[in-house]
Amino acid sequence: MPTTFIKAIHDAMFEEMKRDDNVFLLGEDVGILGGAFKATEGFLQEFGAERVIDTPISESLIIGAAIGAAILGMRPIAEMQFGDFITCGYDQLINMAATLRYRHGGRAQVPMVVRAPSGAGVHGGLFHSQNPESYFLPVPGLKIVAPATAYDAKGLLKAAIRDNDPVLYFEHKYLYRRIQEEIPEEDYIVPLGKAAVRREGSDMTFITYSAMLYPSLAAADRLKAEAGMEVEVIDLRSLRPLDWETVFRSVRKTNKVVIIHEDRKTGGIGGEISARISEECFDALDGPIIRVTSEDTHYAFSPPLEEFILPNVDKILAKAKALAAY
């Protein structure tokens, strides 16, 4: 039976909690309600209130308490009900968790995961649609992942739970029930820091992650049909560490790059990827590095506004064709 993206997240946590007594959950409404998106449905009944903790609306406490428990050997999974709310616990992540091992001279570790349902396309409006990954990108000490498939959602979450560093896990709300696939019954992980090549090609490289994988793949199919182009599509999966080797190898093969992400252009991860490619692969480039991103505005609520803001297949197609003709 196919597994949805949200069920994959559910199963990853469930199996890890069965496997390891030190794994526990805390967050707003994760217990009685089973999570605002049902990611933790049935956990309270299975694992009890000691390991599935409904917290007050206190993001700083949720993340801070996770840190305190993690340094003493627990493996907390903290849920931000919406990724947007992670800003309320920002200090705990930036100053407390990220620096902890460093300032303790390497004699401490913070094995925790912060799950953050992020992304737009569901008419969530300004405070339920953001893609906060770039807020954390420059901060050493944190790891950042953003899966696009149900298989990866499960495997990356398991890897994150077993990792000994603080991992931010950005799960795109748009994918929760729209994406499903057959995934193995047996235990597996997807290692942090490894990108996936979703489509092989030699004419152009699309670099993307999370929900933007799907319009990127659709645009690649149309370029094949309409222009006979073979586009290589890279799904980054991990944003820190980022798999530069896979990125650079593809750029050297195709010589043309489009970066597609849902986060806004200014200060988004695409800028960093673009700069690194320029530094490492300048000789290989046959055109400018192009970005297709959300508009530099807030994620507006009304459908025509939101549609205007977000990247889509047509926008990717137009930019890719212009680059192909360069």
Added chain:
Amino acid sequence: METKEDRELYFYLKLTREFEDRVSKLHRQGKILGGVYSGMGQEAIVVGVCYGLRREDFISPIHRDMGAFLVKGVDPKRLMAQLFGKKTGLSKGKDSFLHAGDLERGVFGSTSMLASSLPVATGAALKFRIKKEPYVAVAFFGEGASSRGDFHEALNFAGVHKLPVIYVCENNFYAYSTPQNLQMAVEDIAIRAEGYGFKGAVCSGNDLHAVMKTAHAAIDRARRGEGPTLIECKTYRYHGHSEHDQSWYRPKDELIEWESRDPIQRFEIYLEKRGNNVDQIKDETEKRVKETVDEAVRFAEESPWPDGKEALEDLYANPF
């Protein structure tokens, strides 16, 4: 006659004072760089709270709590090397002062974002609860930190779950230059505990026995599963906010008045009343303290600097 406990308490009071005094001098000599924050005058709080804690008990001291490190068993040599930024320091030169802890001795290194260690200490207490371990967490903070949201978030959650955590407010009446009446409209921070459903207690932070009585009752209650306590210790710092601060904003006679309540002198009077030869105890203790601090300074001065490239180490437990 004095007991072994009295001797030890007196030693830690004097060691904390001497250690900090030496740090201030070294800072003036330019041997210790960066910010130095003295807790001189506040020694009875950290010594009184930490004395008798178990190794596994978790404490999160802040920038004036040098004594907490010492009583909890952190090596004075490594603590001094930490202040010097040497490779042998607790953070191997990564940060200065009290931002490094020693988790093997249950000491957590805080950040400069005051009150942010309160949720973390609460999380440590949560771990003790989940694992049914008989330990407590103690979070130190100043009255200034009690204005931040993290204070509320931590105490509220600890109250809901009756966690084994003790919040120790060292109220020295000034957040840098801002007096208490500009920080809050109440006189006692401890009354806020009522709003979180647990006990608050006020004591003199300059009276070691008052601190010990209050703190140990709270620690015992926490170990019995009876929940958190908010303790407020009224005290005063002799120095400015940092060593660069002349604290001209404080009335002159205020310091003189508080010096008359000096926690160490007060303890000496207690020793005398118990029929001890205080001069002799004082000489012996001062000799031992001086040797300890001299050794720590020598160790720090002789320790190597870290290599520049070590700045790239210790970021991740599972590097990539």
